[in-house]
Amino acid sequence: MELWYTEEWTDNVRFSIKTDRHLFSGKSEFQTVDVFESKEYGRFLTLDGLMMVTEKDEFIYHDMIVHVPMATNPNIKRALVIGGGDGGTVRELSRYSTIEKIDMVEIDKMVVDVSRDYIDICACKLDDSRVNLYYEDGVAFIKNSKDKSYDLIIVDSTDPVGPGEGLFSVDFYNDCYRVLSDDGILVNQNETPYFESYAREMKRANNKISSIFPITKVYQAHIPTYPSGHWLFGFASKKFDPIKDQNREAWESLNLKTKYYNSDIHVGAFMLPQYVKDMLNEDK
Amino acid sequence: MELWYTEEWTDNVRFSIKTDRHLFSGKSEFQTVDVFESKEYGRFLTLDGLMMVTEKDEFIYHDMIVHVPMATNPNIKRALVIGGGDGGTVRELSRYSTIEKIDMVEIDKMVVDVSRDYIDICACKLDDSRVNLYYEDGVAFIKNSKDKSYDLIIVDSTDPVGPGEGLFSVDFYNDCYRVLSDDGILVNQNETPYFESYAREMKRANNKISSIFPITKVYQAHIPTYPSGHWLFGFASKKFDPIKDQNREAWESLNLKTKYYNSDIHVGAFMLPQYVKDMLNEDK
Structure with a gap:
């Protein structure tokens, strides 16, 4: 099994990261919050499916x-x-x-x-x-x-x-x-x-x-x-x-x-x- | 139907472009040559599945x-x-x-x-x-x-x-x-x-x-x-x-x-x- 995080940069462009684990998923009053673990980027945090920070960069x-x-x-x-x-x-x-x-x-x-x-x-x-x-x-x-x-x-x-x-x-x-x-x-x-x-x-x-x-x-x-x-x-x-x-x-x-x-x-x-x-x- | 061109930037990272048409595909003595048409990037040329040029950039x-x-x-x-x-x-x-x-x-x-x-x-x-x-x-x-x-x-x-x-x-x-x-x-x-x-x-x-x-x-x-x-x-x-x-x-x-x-x-x-x-x- 492979687990890929995919972000839509535009309707016609996607960026995907192979992830090892989906560490957290939650829904706050304002947005959805997710944390993933990956080989290339370490852990990374997304809000409403948009990348916020990765440990790598x-x-x-x-x-x-x-x-x-x-x-x-x-x-x-x-x-x-x-x-x-x-x-x-x-x-x-x-x-x-x-x-x-x-x-x-x-x-x-x-x-x-x-x-x-x-x-x-x-x-x-x-x-x-x-x-x-x-x-x-x-x-x-x-x-x-x-x-x-x-x-x-x-x-x-x-x-x-x-x-x-x-x-x-x-x-x-x-x-x-x-x-x-x-x-x-x-x-x-x-x-x-x-x-x-x-x-x-x-x-x-x-x-x-x-x-x-x-x-x-x-x-x-x-x-x-x-x-x-x-x-x-x-x-x-x-x-x-x-x-x-x-x-x-x-x-x-x-x-x-x-x-x-x-x-x-x-x-x-x-x-x-x-x-x-x-x-x-x-x-x- | 959707047609996506996907390039592996590393084993763990992918970049994908939605394409309208696969205009050309050929195999030369040296490599495979492909041309696609897309909304975001216009036409683009790839060699062995790696991006060479796009009309956009x-x-x-x-x-x-x-x-x-x-x-x-x-x-x-x-x-x-x-x-x-x-x-x-x-x-x-x-x-x-x-x-x-x-x-x-x-x-x-x-x-x-x-x-x-x-x-x-x-x-x-x-x-x-x-x-x-x-x-x-x-x-x-x-x-x-x-x-x-x-x-x-x-x-x-x-x-x-x-x-x-x-x-x-x-x-x-x-x-x-x-x-x-x-x-x-x-x-x-x-x-x-x-x-x-x-x-x-x-x-x-x-x-x-x-x-x-x-x-x-x-x-x-x-x-x-x-x-x-x-x-x-x-x-x-x-x-x-x-x-x-x-x-x-x-x-x-x-x-x-x-x-x-x-x-x-x-x-x-x-x-x-x-x-x-x-x-x-x-x-x-």
Whole structure:
């Protein structure tokens, strides 16, 4: 017998992983949560049949969503993570001793519980004393947050359907702007440019963010377990440019060992293929 | 009825494309050749069940294998393409009016014939007056070539099993060095670092090339239809460094319209993830 996990990247494209065991399957108020064990990727977590993290390559996503803003402004002290229930983003943030507070707002407690039980590689720092977990809707949480409460907001969300939908709205981005300090940086996962339906959401999110923040850039990473493997992140800020203001020395002096991020790829990640640049410019 | 093309990226990972029609299937002396029609990727060509080119994204591979060396040394006049039977590499080379001669050595005439019949987007410049087609073994061809006959060699090969195997040997790379001019550049497709079996071949090829050429670098592109979508190229030369010697002005003055390559990604492509850098250094 063979057991294959198959994900529909589009109606016409599928990605399949041979699995050894289906370790967990549950239905929360918000979505279905599954964990599988596999030879190629180790354990992996899916939500509504979409890949969230694998033990093999979660480091790529988490490196790029955390170290790019941290190496741009090493003085970030108060961080807010929206989503990110697996804990990988918090784990990377917790490596910075200069960070004083990490608030994580995950709507679905089951994702956190399951990650603690099965994906310890990601969830291992959720009990750090600086971490505060809120099982709430990120949109409501940020609406109720005080002005300038955070130096960094990371939107570590699912796609803009289901529970993640509100995290792609203008109101939400406006609130992000309001609760960020004058030094503030917003980073969000931003889909793939390669498949049309994802690219449409990517452009929409970007247009909204660009209308609010003075500095907005898009960067990319090779994440082979996400559709197409070509994944984008949005970087928005009130003051810092991720290239001009990259603080190589400060970041390198921390001696953090990373498997994907380094000071060169920090720059290279912002150098986008022409078709992606054209996409980002076409609606402007 | 549904017809799916499925490729085994590893024993444990599969990538599948919904196809409308199986347009061609043939068995040459060297391999099986197939062409499919699909909604997501247009037509695509496979050899021994491995993806070679799709109409949707062939531009990524061909942009990156051609424009990186051409923007490093705009004085390239004599080019040799080993493999590349679909014609896409020749097509991109033919856009440079400064190139005087393009020799293409493809062992399998069926690949060229089928590409002419079905993948015209790639094969459309094979009749350019500067192009000479040789249906021969690339290893033997280069062994019999005179010293310093070419300014550029592009190894546009299949993986190092089957007909492509000799194109990953020390003897072959030594001959490449010998037949290149003092300005000469060698570019080769160099597998993915993400899956172990491919990464092993990538490292082996790199070690061999590094032992022969004074300047060797590795660069990457997002090619979603190749295993993992994270694909590498090797750049080796006798004199030119692809970053220090990049001739932005010369390349941009040509006003070539490209969908993936641009002067920024020329640089960014050489900025590799830490785990890839570590891999490349570990055997040195």
